[in-house]
Amino acid sequence: MAKYSPPQEKAPLLPPRMAEFRSYLQTIKGKSPATVAAYTYDLTLFLRYMQVHLGKVPSSIPFEEIPIDQIDDAFLQEITLNHLYAYLSYVEEMRENSAPARARKVASLKTFFKFLHGKARILPMDPTGDLESPRIRKRNPIYLSLDESVRLLQSMDRTHPDFRRDYCMLTLFLNCGLRISELISIRRPMLREDTMRIIGKGNKERTVYLNAACLAAIEDHLTHMDLEEVPEAYKEYLFLSSHKRPISKRTVERLVKKHIQHAGISAEQYTPHKLRHTAATLMYKHGNVDIRSLQAILGHENLSTTQIYTHVDNERLRESVSANPLNDIDRWAPLSPKDTESLDKEPSKK
Incomplete structure (x- = not known):
């Protein structure tokens, strides 16, 4: 959301x-x-x-x-x-x-x-004690497929002066699942070898681990950053606008939409937050990341928030059921004497 x-x-x-x-x-x-x-x-x-x-x-x-x-x-x-x-x-x-x-x-x-x-102790009772919250229907997250994510990164205009900055932003979105507020707040002192300190929702701090793609994108971006004419107060920020100021949410939203359109993908339903969904979904589907680890990566306070990603891979669930070894048993096939003998044996107790 x-x-x-x-x-x-x-x-x-x-x-x-x-x-x-x-x-x-x-x-x-x-x-x-x-x-x-x-x-x-x-x-x-x-x-x-x-x-x-x-x-x-x-x-x-x-x-x-x-x-x-x-x-x-x-x-x-x-x-x-x-x-x-x-x-x-x-x-x-x-x-x-x-x-x-x-x-x-x-x-x-x-x-x-x-x-x-x-705390203030001015009310004899809390009138919200029995107040119920509206029931919210959970929706599966909207996300880019793996092929679309690759196309998004590979279709970017490498001749554009802001290519390295924009590529770095998209790489962090797609690999780390950052919120837009977290991305625009990154300062260089927050980077430590292969980790990054993030101040997330509610001022909560967490450590984000950077993979090889993120490290390469950050290094390339930093190497080519032009800090001339940047006010001293802003020189530590990782992402600056063309006006030499920390990049804004609105600018990032506009850039994400532009690059998605350039990749030939309908940009109407995709926002920076959908790239966060994409990172989480790809990690869950292709990275064998368990739900608790995903919760920590995304900085979710409640596990229920992360559980939306457990509903996006019905094909994997189907494959898991099909992989059950009992799936290969033919119910009409007669048992051989050897099979009958093995079934009659009690399991050994250790």
């Missing part, structure tokens, strides 16, 4: 308890700025809805302009489980939120009210 980015709007003034919650997420839980921003957006939307739902503001005020900074403990103590379900109905029907979007909002609400109940 692509990483969630909250819509850009003027930051509202926050109620005191929400400001405390943000500080708690940052300093105690170590959440990344992007995660804190997502929580802030979700809770701002919820509190604006509650202002209207409880009749605290005139209905004539545009929704995005409803103030929330005056919300106090008494207001928060009024909120019940029924209010929460009414809010989820609102975002589904009026804002057309999908099940994954509503599930994220449920997670935000649960974390916030758990904080109010257990």
Whole structure:
């Protein structure tokens, strides 16, 4: 799933308890700025809805302009489980939120009210205790085949001045399964022989091992990097834009689409995150990587997230069943005396 980015709007003034919650997420839980921003957006939307739902503001005020900074403990103590379900109905029907979007909002609400109940201690009970999350239908990941992946890399224009940079980015996507946010954050001090230190989702650090293809692509890219006119603050970044600044997510997305199209592959459904899916799928299908190892490689917190890759290789499952030695037994063939004798023998006990 692509990483969630909250819509850009003027930051509202926050109620005191929400400001405390943000500080708690940052300093105690170590959440990344992007995660804190997502929580802030979700809770701002919820509190604006509650202002209207409880009749605290005139209905004539545009929704995005409803103030929330005056919300106090008494207001928060009024909120019940029924209010929460009414809010989820609102975002589904009026804002057309999908099940994954509503599930994220449920997670935000649960974390916030758990904080109010257990840390701030302003609520006698947590109204989200019995709040259920929408059921999300798991989909098999979209990925490039092995042949398409090879074609993507081999079809790149080697005469283009940014060829080495772009080839290195695609190689890391396809071999290491990096998230786009992880790729654009790589700095040279994070590289150590055949490993790379990555700061992943939620500011969690993990070690990524680099194979020969990655090492060769990185070395070729670094050897030809032009650091002239690059500001000192940006010289450590592995991937720079034509403006001598760290490359942006949008630029990477555009480049991935361009190279996929150049390879003769329909680029409509492929994004940098789909290249991450491709790396994981190829490792699982062709590299004999077990699911726990794949979880560590991808930096997934929950094994259930990684398990989507166990459903992509039905042919391998079919071959595994066919490989069962009992598959060769003809049920109509008579047993020979030797076979009967061996079946009658009890297995030896060791």
